Amino acid sequence: MDKVTVREKLDQIQMRVERIQELMPDDFPSLEEDRNTHELITFSFCLAVQETVDVALQFSEKGKRPKTMKESLLNLRNNKIIPEELAEVLGKACGIRNVAVHAYSRLELDKLYEACTKHLDAFQSFVVHIQDHIKALECDAQQ
Numbered sequence: 550m551d552k553v554t555v556r557e558k559l560d561q562i563q564m565r566v567e568r569i570q571e572l573m574p575d576d577f578p579s580l581e582e583d584r585n586t587h588e589l590i591t592f593s594f595c596l597a598v599q600e601t602v603d604v605a606l607q608f609s610e611k612g613k614r615p616k617t618m619k620e621s622l623l624n625l626r627n628n629k630i631i632p633e634e635l636a637e638v639l640g641k642a643c644g645i646r647n648v649a650v651h652a653y654s655r656l657e658l659d660k661l662y663e664a665c666t667k668h669l670d671a672f673q674s675f676v677v678h679i680q681d682h683i684k685a686l687e688c689d690a691q692q
Contacts, residue, residue, distance in 0.1 A: 565597035598646040618643040
């Protein structure tokens with residue numbers, strides 16, 4: 550694991566979340582009407598997911614790279630770095646990201662809206678869990 554890279558990516562996740570919060574309208578119809586805003590939110594959401602997966606990959610076993618983005622998060626869960634509920638929410642975020650990137654015309658904007666208004670804190674929770682895990686590793690290394 551490259552701690553510098555992980556810390557930079559954690560900062561990027563926090564920046565993306567803040568950007569989504571700044572842009573998110575108060576209601577779904579407003580988001581639906583404003584294509585520029587929903588495209589910017591979609592882009593920031595995709596980047597937050599990608600940075601999250603990039604961090605997860607830093608904790609993958611050498612030679613055992615996960616086959617999917619979701620699998621990288623499940624590996625963190627299996628290694629007790631993040632809780633199961635968090636892995637599930639972030640796994641769903643990966644699905645939304647995949648649709649946005651690979652089949653944008655099929656993106657269900659209501660799912661993106663729900664993810665960004667009800668589950669955005671999952672990214673913040675992820676950051677905290679990773680920071681705590683790094684601190685624990687540093688403490689173990691000092692002993």
